[in-house]
Amino acid sequence: MNHRLYQDVEPVPGSVGDVLRLIRGGESSSRSVLARTTGLAPSTVGLRVDALVDLGLVHEVGAEGSRGGRRARRLELDGTAGFVAAADLGANHTRIVLSDLAGRTLADSDDTRSSAPLPRDDGPAGAVAELWRRFETLAAECGLAVADFQGAAIGVPAPIAYPSGRIVTPSFEPTWHDVALGSLFASHTDAPVLVENDANLIALAERSDTEPPERSNLVAVKLGTRIGGGVIAGGRLHRGVGGAAGEVSHTSVDGTSVIGCTCGVPNCLESVASAGAIIARLRAAGHDVSTTADLLRLGAQGDAAVVEELRTAGALIGRVLAGIANFFNPREVVLAGAMSASPPLVAAIRSELYRMCLPLVADDLDVRASRAPRDAGVHGGVVLALDEVLAPTRIDELVRRATVSDDRTVRSA
Ligand SMILES: [Zn+2]
Structure with missing residues (x-):
């Protein structure tokens, strides 16, 4: 919706x-x-x-x-006038956070060990019913009344068409293509439920907390099994015309695709340099690697083949980001996601990014780690949900409706 x-x-x-x-x-x-x-x-x-x-x-x-x-x-x-929910949907987890209207966290599914992935067998409607059940359970556990639920934002690792909110070619669950997940909540609640690309939510969470938000100009990159990006321009999430802004991962790069990608761009960054691609390449060469955790561990131990792969991938990612930085002139490039904890990958991104940037761009550029790499997705969800629930034009409409119904009461009295 x-x-x-x-x-x-x-x-x-x-x-x-x-x-x-x-x-x-x-x-x-x-x-x-x-x-x-x-x-x-x-x-x-x-x-x-x-x-x-x-x-x-x-x-x-x-x-x-x-x-x-x-x-x-x-x-x-x-x-305390109500609460909102933020959910981060992944292939292997579903993190949920409840927050009050001032942005204070009230409950976290990770604290109650209830962050299991959503079931996919019953289609999107079944997954939404289960997500709503988890919202209710988590709310009940911390003494919140469902009647005080004001809205939610759900982060999904796929492009989200704007303004329809439809999921576009999600690699984590191809059958959810073109599904408007937010609309499916209508049978559970009248409150707004927004769906947003997960990297866009990270970008929102990383907006400056010291400067006025409108001065924030940043690119956030989620480095996980796949690669995603989000853009904040002048303090606002920049979605572009149809919601595709920030899709840095489908830029064609020097290298050979080793995993499938639905984008159709030959040798896109994600299919060449994401953790999923690095793992596929190492496995093809006979290495015993299957998760991002394995990559991080072997990289930290100095495994030569793994470190070499991480450096090569980092240079490719850095080069793509340099092109974006030269065009957009951001204050910050923020690195988030599980792989942002890999020193060889991050060092290679940073060095290639600065090497390929115009001096005028590099002088003002800060390449930094996410302030809260594990929590940025759900924090951004809370920001988006609150900005919608408390949006000036929405409040004005609530006031108008309340006035109209008051008038009706007076007239019928
Ligand atoms: Zn692609």
């Missing part, structure tokens, strides 16, 4: 939703500051804040540090 994401619609300045945006961003912490920031009359600000208090989204706490006179009460987003 990704059609028409509220968060992608520009807010109406000074609307109820826009006022929530200012409070949520910490830019306006009292009614008087809101009046100054928005240019609205204090009485209008009062009406906007009252509407948010009525929705249970904002509360007033303590006193702002004012100098004399009447003390201003501080306005805060009420994180």
Whole structure:
């Protein structure tokens, strides 16, 4: 149900939703500051804040540090007004995190050892029913009422068409091609459930936490069994026209494809330099390697053949990323996913990337590891879900609907 994401619609300045945006961003912490920031009359600000208090989204706490006179009460987003879920779907796991509306983690399926992959035998609808059951179970375990569920975002290792939210040629489960997973939640909940490419969610999680988000310009790369990429431009997830932006892994490179890829591009980066391809090449040469964990272990032990493969793959990945960096001039290239823990791979990516970058690009470029390589996917899911649930235009619509139903009640009385 990704059609028409509220968060992608520009807010109406000074609307109820826009006022929530200012409070949520910490830019306006009292009614008087809101009046100054928005240019609205204090009485209008009062009406906007009252509407948010009525929705249970904002509360007033303590006193702002004012100098004399009447003390201003501080306005805060009420994180306890509901919760959202984020799920990271992989071939071998399904991680679920529940978060309050302020982004504080309430529950993590990894803590309850309930991160098993979803069953695939009953098709996408069966998998969605099981995922919903796990949301409910995890919520119940930490004392949350399902009625307080506000929305979710699900990360999938495949391109996601935008704005339809349909999965495109997923290699982890080819039968899910063209499935709009989010729409299948309609039989379980009215709340928005978004589906997003997993690397896009990592990119969202890696947005700057020290600078204003709109200054964030980064490319995030997920290095796992396969390779994925996501782009943040001017603080926003850049999906391109149809959702394919960031698909760095299907660039043709020097080398020979050793695993199949549905993209149709000959010798694409993923089929030549992903962990899956490295493993296939080593196995063909008689090495006993079958998982990314094996690759990491043998690389750390200095196994000559494995280290050589990791270096070659790193150079190919670095070269593709250099082309992207020269074009896009990002502040950061963030490396995430299991293989970002491999020193020989990362060193080769870094050295080739800097070697092939324009000085003007390299001077401002930071190639760094993910701040939370294991958690970035679900953190990004929480960010996307909250940005949708609390999107200014969505809040404005909720207020409008509440007003209309109030009018009807008055008229029928
Ligand atoms: Zn490909």
